[in-house]
Amino acid sequence: xxxxxxxxxxxxxxxxxxxxxxxxxxxxxxxxxxxxxxxxxxxxxxxxxxxxxxxxxxxxxxxxxxxxxxxxxxxxxxxxxxxxxxxxxxxxxxxxxxxxxxxxxxxxxxxxxxxxxxxxxxxxxxxxxxxxxxxxxxxxxxxxxxxxxxxxxxxxxxxxxxxxxxxxxxxxxxxxxxxxxxxxxxxxxxxxxxxxxxxxxxxxxxxxxxxxxxxxxxxxxxxxxxxxxxxxxxxxxxxxxxxxxxxxxxxxxxxxxxxxxxxxxxxx
Amino acid sequence: xxxxxxxxxxxxxxxxxxxxxxxxxxxxxxxxxxxxxxxxxxxxxxxxxxxxxxxxxxxxxxxxxxxxxxxxxxxxxxxxxxxxxxxxxxxxxxxxxxxxxxxxxxxxxxxxxxxxxxxxxxxxxxxxxxxxxxxxxxxxxxxxxxxxxxxxxxxxxxxxxxxxxxxxxxxxxxxxxxxxxxxxxxxxxxxxxxxxxxxxxxxxxxxxxxxxxxxxxxxxxxxxxxxxxxxxxxxxxxxxxxxxxxxxxxxxxxxxxxxxxxxxxxxxxxxxxxxxxxxxxxxxxxxxxxxxxxxxxxxxxxxxxxxxxxxxxxxxxxxxxxxxxxxxxxxxxxxxxxxxx
Numbered sequence: 219x220x221x222x223x224x225x226x227x228x229x230x231x232x233x234x235x236x237x238x239x240x241x242x243x244x245x246x247x248x249x250x251x252x253x254x255x256x257x258x259x260x261x262x263x264x265x266x267x268x269x270x271x272x273x274x275x276x277x278x279x280x281x282x283x284x285x286x287x288x289x290x291x292x293x294x295x296x297x298x299x300x301x302x303x304x305x306x307x308x309x310x311x312x313x314x315x316x317x318x319x320x321x322x323x324x325x326x327x328x329x330x331x332x333x334x335x336x337x338x339x340x341x342x343x344x345x346x347x348x349x350x351x352x353x354x355x356x357x358x359x360x361x362x363x364x365x366x367x368x369x370x371x372x373x374x375x376x377x378x379x380x381x382x383x384x385x386x387x388x389x390x391x392x393x394x395x396x397x398x399x400x401x402x403x404x405x406x407x408x409x410x411x412x413x414x415x416x417x418x419x420x421x422x423x424x425x426x427x428x429x430x431x432x433x434x435x436x437x438x439x440x441x442x443x444x445x446x447x448x449x450x451x452x453x454x455x456x457x458x459x460x461x462x463x464x465x466x467x468x469x470x471x472x473x474x475x476x477x478x479x480x481x482x483x484x485x486x
Numbered sequence: 487x488x489x490x491x492x493x494x495x496x497x498x499x500x501x502x503x504x505x506x507x508x509x510x511x512x513x514x515x516x517x518x519x520x521x522x523x524x525x526x527x528x529x530x531x532x533x534x535x536x537x538x539x540x541x542x543x544x545x546x547x548x549x550x551x552x553x554x555x556x557x558x559x560x561x562x563x564x565x566x567x568x569x570x571x572x573x574x575x576x577x578x579x580x581x582x583x584x585x586x587x588x589x590x591x592x593x594x595x596x597x598x599x600x601x602x603x604x605x606x607x608x609x610x611x612x613x614x615x616x617x618x619x620x621x622x623x624x625x626x627x628x629x630x631x632x633x634x635x636x637x638x639x640x641x642x643x644x645x646x647x648x649x650x651x652x653x654x655x656x657x658x659x660x661x662x663x664x665x666x667x668x669x670x671x672x673x674x675x676x677x678x679x680x681x682x683x684x685x686x687x688x689x690x691x692x693x694x695x696x697x698x699x700x701x702x703x704x705x706x707x708x709x710x711x712x713x714x715x716x717x718x719x720x721x722x723x724x725x726x727x728x729x730x731x732x733x734x735x736x737x738x739x740x741x742x743x744x745x746x747x748x749x750x751x752x753x754x755x756x757x758x759x760x761x762x763x764x765x766x767x768x769x770x771x772x773x774x775x776x777x778x779x780x781x782x783x784x785x786x787x788x789x790x791x792x793x794x795x796x797x798x799x800x801x802x803x804x805x806x807x808x809x810x811x812x813x814x815x816x817x818x819x820x821x822x823x824x825x826x827x
Contacts, residue, residue, distance in 0.1 A: 247703070277526065278519035281668040281677055313519055334636065337672035346676060350706075428745065431781075432706035435738045440703045442732060443530075450530040 229301055230263050237261070239295040240271065246347035247284055248441040249354070256448050256458035257288065259310060267303030269296055274310050274455070276447035282314040286321070286331060287340055293322055349413070352395040354437045356409050357430035358388050376423040381405035387463065438462075487810065488560040488794075490771050495791055496810040498798035499564040499763050501663070501698060501723045501755030504551055504585040506577065508544045516633075517574040524760055531727035536765050546759050548588045556595055559756075559763040562795065563804050565597045567627035567663050567698070573634065586621055597802055599625040599663065602654070604646035605634045611653055618657040624802055626659055631667020631677060639670035642682040651690055661801055662686075663721065665698040678704045680711055687715035694801055696753060699724040700743055709746035719801075720747055722793070723757035729769045737775045741782030749789045750816040753798045767794065788812045 240261075241253045252258055252273065259272040273289055293307040308319045321331025329336040360375050363383065380403065383389040396403035401415045408417045410426060418426045441462055449456040488495045507521035525543050546554070555561040566589060568580025582600070589598035598621055602614045617623060631639045640647060642664065651662070670677035680701050687695050700720035701708020712718040720743050728736040743752050754770070756763035771790060775782045791812050799806050800817040 277523040278516075279523050279668050283673040283677070286673075313516055332673050335638065335671050335673050337674045340674060343674060343676055429706065429710065432709050432742050432746070435735075435742060436703065436705040439705070439728075439732075439735050439739070442735065443703075443728075446530050446731070447526055450526045 229267060230265060231267050231269055231299060231301060231303075233261065233263060235299055236263070236269055236271075236296065239299055240292055242295055243288060243291045245284065245288055246344055246351075247281075247437075248444060249347070249351035249437060250441060250462065252288055252292070254460040254463070255445060256452075256455045258458070259452075264304075267299075267301045268305075269302065270306040270308070271296065272308050272310050274448070274452060275312060276444045276451060278311060278313045280312065280444075282312070282318065282332075283340055283343060285309055285312055285314065286318050286328065287344065289318055289322055290328070348395070348399055350433050350437060352392070352399055352401065353430045354434035355388075355392040355395050356411070357427070357434040359383050359392050359409055360427060361431070361434075362388060372424045372427055373420065374423075375427055376408065376410055376418050376420055378409045379406050380409060383409065391463070487562055488767050488771065490768075493771075493787055493791075494810055495767070495771065496795040496799065496806050497561045497563075497763070497767060498754065498795040498802070498804060499555060499559075499561045499756050499758065500696070500753040500798040501567045501721055502551070502555065502564045502758040503566065503568060503579075504546065504548065504581050504588065505569075505579050505759065506545045506581050507575070507579065511575050511577055513574055513576050517571075520571065520574050520579070527724070528760055531731050532761060533730050533765060536762060543759065548584060551588070551758070552592070552595075554762050554764075555756075555758060560767055561595075561763050563595055563597065563799070563802075564758070565599055565625070565798065565802065567599055567665075568601055569627065569629045569665070570601050570603065570632055571629075573632075597624065597804075599623065599627050599661070601627050601629070602650050603632060603634060604640055604644060604650045605637055607646070611650065614650065614653055615657060618654070618659060623657065623659050625661030625663060626654060627663040627665065629665045629667060630682075631669045633669070637671060639667065639677060641670065643685040647686070648689070651686060651693070655690065655693060660692070661694045661696060663696045663698055666701075666704075676704070678707075680704060680708050683708075683718060684711045684715060687711070687718050691717055693717065694719055696721045696801075698755070700739065700752075702739075705739060705742060709742055712751070713746040716751075718747075719751040719753060719797075721753050721755050723755035724760070726754065726756075726766050726770065727761050729766070729773055733773070734776060734779075736773070737779055737782065740785070741775060741779065744782070744785075744789070749792050750797055750800075752793045753801075754794045770794065788814070792816055 237253060240258055241251045243252045244250065245252055245255055248255065257273050257275060259274040262270045271292060273292065275285060289307050289309045293305055296302055296305045307322055309315050318331060328340055360378065363378060364370055393403050401411060410418050410423065412418050445459055488497055507517065512518055521544060525540060528543065529537065555564050566585045568582060568585060571579035586598045589596035600617050600621055600623055602610060606613065630641065664683055666678050666680060668677050680697060683695055683697055694717050696719040697708055698721040700722060702725055712720065725739050728739065756766050773785065775784050796806060796812060797816045800815065
């Protein structure tokens, strides 16, 4: 037993495993992995499976509840790695850094960390933003279909089922979110669903689509703004950001060539 | 007034501040974090030609404000919307007396709105009565994520907020500018959620609720509420600079606002000194919805006139020269709510 422990103790976690684990942690608001957003500032591996990760956010005043969710999810994901030893996750430069880091170090949980400001849990918050992410994903599929088929009318979108969608990344992203939420994902399932996962009555379809569109605009707009703010706040952090996989929106080619601002973001 | 292509625009900047974020006024690290956050917004969204140094950004003073808004900025009238931030700054963030004195010296150009905090209890109600009388308040700015002792936020639907709104109404305060921030109690909920605006807009139908940043980062929740409440308006602070960095995103924001609200309930705001008004006005007058975004109608000149000034002028009883008015002025127009099943 002693020999096994010593051998295990000499082990260092694989960096690729650590990165993969952090890649499973999602910013609920922006619906993207923290690794793609550039929120992982540093990863340090030590002996005996020790790992210390520092996170950074676009502003000091990013919502503390979302900040805590990402940091505690990161700690959970790293602690679950086979061979993980002492896991330290710290959030840098946030107005609640001291509070959140102390809570994480003590494994105090949400209520133990925020004390009188926490009522029950962050489950409902998380669920709300998973629903928004799903709504935005469905809208991306439907709007792409509207543009691809000019004869298709908005009021007909309630009839569109998953099998009608092209086999592409946008559709795959919708299916992933269906699975995560336990919503119907068989080929005959409608793309447009109400809040309870049911088919939307025909007369309500246009309004439902418009609401979904406002959700998608909001999520995508926030994602681009937050990414830009991170680059402004931490020079060089853009190198740690992966292009946003979804939500760039269907930008016509002619606009990309004639309107440079469409793809340019301030990087000062 | 701003003129372009033979068209004259009456300009009301509905959200400006006279702040002091210099180190001597910072109470703690949060004072620095707060202004640094603003400065990053400024750096991230401004054209290179409009960038300020950090030192300029910390404090402007009245003279600089008058120059930036009225001499250089083409603004006809501006409304102060101060944030207290008493836990971050020794003398607060918005400089009450300096701004109020400036507004008193230039009543034709400046309106001073003040704030209240429902967590100040009965004494705060007395203070509100005194402030309303002394400052002739027509409006207040409420920052719901302001810290206050152990509390780091409140909701408009809290019982004490209702008491304050009832007193404000008695005092003739008609316009409530709501600014959502990241903290609220309990933290279980989304602090940016604007559902509480829905409650107060329903219960105070004779008051206007202007949601700053048009609800961003929750544009969707804001639009859904505003479409059902005709006394809910959108302030364009922070949203309008996206014209420069992300014009297609801004086109979608303004397109959504025009769809869910209407052209009479959207107000131009530079959010000075986050940004200066001149380039925002120039860019907005030239702005158009991209042709491929067929889901939105093109912006009309009258819509731009209303957004840039006529809507806020109607809300604040600011006199508009007759030749600058549109055929269907905002005060006479009926809000066009979208039918919600």
